[in-house]
Amino acid sequence: MDRNSLTRRQFIHIGTGAVAATAAAKVTLLEPNLLSASARAVPPSDTVRFASIGTGIRGCELLQASLRVPGIECVGVCDLYDARHDAGKEAVKKDVPATRDYRTILDRKDVDAVIVAVTDHQHRKVVADACAAGKDVYCEKPMSHTVDDGFAMIDAARKANRIMQIGSQRVSSILYAKAKEIYDSGRLGDVFMIEAYWDRNTASGAWVYPIPPGANDQTVDWNAFLDGAPKRPFDPVRFFRWRCFTDYGEGLAGDLFVHLISGIHFITSTNTVAQRAQSSGGIFRWKDGREFPDLIETLYDYPSFRVVLRCNLNNEGGEFIAFYGTKGTMVIKDSTLTYKPQDTRPQAESYSIYGWPAKLRNEYLKKWHEENPLPAPLNFKAEEEAETFATPAGYNDVPDHQTNFFNAVRSRKPTVENEVFGNNAAIGCHLSNFAYFNKDVAVWDAAAKKIIKD
Template sequence: MGMHSMTRRDFVRLGAGTVAAGVAVKSTLLEPAILAAQTQAAGAGEKKIRFVSIGTGIRGCDLLRSARKVPTGVLVATADLYDMHQKAGIEAYGTDVPTTRDYRSLLDRKDVDAVIVAVADFQHRRVVLDCLAAGKDVYCEKPMSHNVADGQAMVAAVKAGKRIFQAGSQRVSNVVYKKAREIFASGRLGEVTYVEGRFDRNSPSGAWVYPIAPDASPETIDWKTWLRDAPDRPFDAARFFRWRCFADYGEGVAGDLFVHLLSGFQCVSGVNAIPSRAYATGSLTHFKDGRDYPDLLATLYDYPGMTVNLHCNQNNSSGEPIVFYGKEATLTIEHETLTVTPQDTRPEPEGYGLDGWTAASKQQYLDKWHAENPAPPTKLPEVETYSAPQGYDDTADHIANFFNAVLTRQHVLEDEVFGNNTAIACHMGNTSYFHRNVATWDAAAQSIKV
């Protein structure tokens, strides 16, 4: 493009110096929503939620580290099928509570109000249904379900038992997402028709090649119980530690990572729905270790009024942004910072389209344009950024939101319908990928069709 055919907009976009000089940036540090304030405001008094944790592996331990910051809850026991994870859970919370392999014995306890469930995805249904049947409120890790039927069964049980249920996509409680939701709802972005998100990584750990603990054996792990809702097979430590890779237990990158992007999308846009269609493609090129899932997955989703384009590449680490493209502004969230960049929508005379015109015709057009259009403002609206404080823990906020709801019987931020909708979108992505076809949601039959 020659300079002569550049419009003002092109110049602002191309010249980094011009942008810095012409566009002001206003940065705001967000206050953590944090719970102390929320919980006191909820008028909860001295009552504390007495909770147990079922599943104290990687995520279960992280949840306990966050839960100990939340003043309205107290851990009374844990359960896990693996001896080392039992000990790690106690260490993570920092209080010596009883631990067991048999979670059902904890559900019999009348002094337990709530349960945090962090077992593998295919185990959510059984554990959650048992907790609900025992009258407990439940925080269940994302993705809520391993398949559509599991999710529907959980939604029905929560409703039938009138229990509080929080799905565990912590970004729904994140202060940055809360701000993004406000901005989106204000209409300042203009019409948003396209959303793009990615969750990329480039390491064995990012592709779930987690180490196998040297003490893992049928003696230290109750393999039979762990495998109860999956096809029988001899003890396999790789499957125990790397269950995300296998379709019997997890949902690959869709269930592990898309679900976070989809939760962020639903949270910011206010769209709480199952997409009507999903089209996925991808490949397994690097991590050919016997896994069932691709290490690259790209999926296009149709939501009401919006196209959502997600990808996860486990062979390139290009970050985890989510971007909402509006007529008036672009909203990007990455690394706990939200940026609102206004679009330059000021009227301007045509540039490129005049390249084939004679000088005289061009001049005539420009004279007319300037006569008909008042001079636009010289300054663009400022770019705004909002960041969470360093070390901000959105999981603590998400747990606090759950405990508050248990205390007050008010609604959680990520209930069973929200969690089920995002999980179904993940299943649609995988269905499309494996069938090499568009997956549609059949609302009448409540099932995925290909």
């Protein structure tokens, strides 16, 4: 069929169908980041010696991932729960010295850097002490338990001239690098709306972790755990499921929003805090004594766009971020990224003119087509532009994130997710919780470095 013989409406319809078929078929596998390719050699003199403070779930994950990072060596582990000393050594496949007291790690001259994977309410103290002891710090996300904590940690890093990286590893992901490339290219047009969620539907996803047999006030240093939090008798539920409680964690905002916010900030090059936040949610299903909601939605105002985030522990929805632009939509869903352009060519009005008499409508259409002869200039090559990218099977962004940190330790250049970046993302979590618990709009007062009510 001769394209010139098609009506504009027919042409657009066929064109759109082709885009959909092409988009579904064309998936580009992204190349793993060369930075962390295990083959890359680092001279022995550049080896960075580190210890992990906190060898629970995340500490062990990080130690395992560290085995894929060239030029580093774990030389110690630390945790308040004795069984986690063995867990840490098993994770790093090495019999390193283990302690309950992180200060013995900080006193060691052979430790260049520390991974801080302790509960959120202890980040400030451990990070500040580590900086003061001259150690560079990889601190898990969310950087802070409170707004004050975050600024104190920035001061500590600056005062001691330390490299700090926060642990939202998506910022070092090859998928997010591709998303940033597309965002920066302008192919999305103006993005005024960003939507993201991270939904889970399991007991583990809701932090109902099993209590290990043998965990008691002899094997756990409960008093050290309570440092900075109200005193109370030993409670294994609070120790192992601390994310549920305001004394130690920040609920879904600190656990999952922080990754979404960090990803959005990275892709959009945002290095500021949202101006306002409004939250809604509740404890609908996991009525186990927890203080944080199992469903929360927060709407954030940024200067040039709005962001709506959701975490729901009552449905398996996975991880999703969508950027809705005037020229196209970009969606990150778990390990894939899809960019779909939209047809922004001028089109004859095809809706409201059906409320006109036929004579007027036909005159309008005739004139419009005279002024916009077919074929139109094709500035929209959808078949060529619709793209899907995916990470290769087994790709893990954690070694990439660790590599970025250890490279910064060697180069003394700021990391991609430094303390200012991490603090901004963490404040986004605090805004969400402030709005939820106060049932009010949370406003970021940048001058006072405080969250206030509207």
